[in-house]
Amino acid sequence: MVHYAGLEPFCVGGGGGCERVQSSEYAELFGVPVAVLGLGGYLALLGSLALPDELSRTSAAFVALVGAAFSLYLTYVEIAEIQAICQWCVVSAVLMVALAGVSVARLSRTPSA
Numbered sequence: 001m002v003h004y005a006g007l008e009p010f011c012v013g014g015g016g017g018c019e020r021v022q023s024s025e026y027a028e029l030f031g032v033p034v035a036v037l038g039l040g041g042y043l044a045l046l047g048s049l050a051l052p053d054e055l056s057r058t059s060a061a062f063v064a065l066v067g068a069a070f071s072l073y074l075t076y077v078e079i080a081e082i083q084a085i086c087q088w089c090v091v092s093a094v095l096m097v098a099l100a101g102v103s104v105a106r107l108s109r110t111p112s113a
Helices: 017-022 034-048 053-082 087-108
Strands: none
Touching (some): 034 087
16 A cells, blocks of 8 residues: 555646645544555455345445445545545545445345245
8 A cells, every 4th residue: 555655646637635635644543544444444345245145235334334424524524624635535435425325225125035
């Protein structure tokens, strides 16, 4: 990951938004880069597919909703506090919100007998 390699993140279109976000005080939570937390969330969603059907749907919806809420919070922080937008963060937030929508729709489906 960019954080551990000491590299600057590649920002589409320039402007330094990714660098500002990556170097801000909000880039880590309890010493863990938020990118690693996001990767963990995506891996947890993937892992939920291996669970039995009902547990799979419930855990996927829970993880995706928590991930979407955290992504929306981080997007707010980018806009209001850091005043910079990271394109990679936006893509991740959109993806997590979409996964939350799909996961909740999957959970609300009643299984056919």
